[in-house]
Amino acid sequence: xxxxxxxxxxxxxxxxxxxxxxxxxxxxxxxxxxxxxxxxxxxxxxxxxxxxxxxxxxxxxxxxxxxxxxxxxxxxxxxxxxxxxxxxxxxxxxxxxxxxxxxxxxxxxxxxxxxxxxxxxxxxxxxxxxxxxxxxxxxxxxxxxxxxxxxxxxxxxxxxxxxxx
Numbered sequence: 141x142x143x144x145x146x147x148x149x150x151x152x153x154x155x156x157x158x159x160x161x162x163x164x165x166x167x168x169x170x171x172x173x174x175x176x177x178x179x180x181x182x183x184x185x186x187x188x189x190x191x192x193x194x195x196x197x198x199x200x201x202x203x204x205x206x207x208x209x210x211x212x213x214x215x216x217x218x219x220x221x222x223x224x225x226x227x228x229x230x231x232x233x234x235x236x237x238x239x240x241x242x243x244x245x246x247x248x249x250x251x252x253x254x255x256x257x258x259x260x261x262x263x264x265x266x267x268x269x270x271x272x273x274x275x276x277x278x279x280x281x282x283x284x285x286x287x288x289x290x291x292x293x294x295x296x297x298x299x300x301x302x303x304x305x
Contacts, residue, residue: 149304150192153184157200157221162208169275170268172213177201178256178287179294181221182249185228186295187304193229198222212267220259224252245292253284 141149161177168174181201184193201221205214231248232241239247257280264273298304 146189146192150184150188150196153180153188153193153196154200154203156180157184157197158204158207161201161204165208168279170264170272172210172260172264172276173208174279174283175204176287176290177204177221178224178253178283179290181224182228182245182252182287182291183294183298185225185248185252186232186245186291187298188225188229190226190229193225194222197225213263216259216263220256220263223259224256227252227255242292245295246288249288249291250284253281253288256284257281 157177157180160180161175164176166174177200181197184197184200187193188196198218198221202214202218205211205217228248228251231251232244234244235247236244238244257277260280261273261277264276267273
């Protein structure tokens with residue numbers, strides 16, 4: 141895939157990430173919201189080169205925060221979601237060699253979701269305090285589990301239909 145196509149596909153992933161994040165927003169107990177964007181964040185990591193996946197996931201998710209009125213979260217979201225895509229990329233590359241692609245996606249996706257849970261706990265800990273921030277751990281874990289299941293299903297669909305090569 142040439143650079144122009146890679147940039148275009150990454151921009152589409154960023155837009156998809158933004159839309160998936162904004163499509164269903166369930167308020168979390170402490171000023172955040174649960175969403176479906178993690179499935180696209182994981183897809184960005186699994187299907188794009190690392191830098192492109194980082195930017196697609198980070199920019200798309202951060203834009204969703206800005207557009208949804210959660211501007212204070214946008215910088216942290218950019219970093220957390222971008223790093224999730226990197227962890228998904230690297231983990232998938234490593235674990236797929238040891239087992240198979242599904243196992244690679246499950247393990248790398250789970251690691252990326254743990255990063256998300258810890259990342260938002262730390263960010264919210266500085267904003268609201270460590271004890272109050274603990275209330276979002278379980279909702280973020282549920283979001284991560286749903287994102288992982290949907291991400292694996294979408295990855296199979298994308299690969300089977302050769303949507304991203």
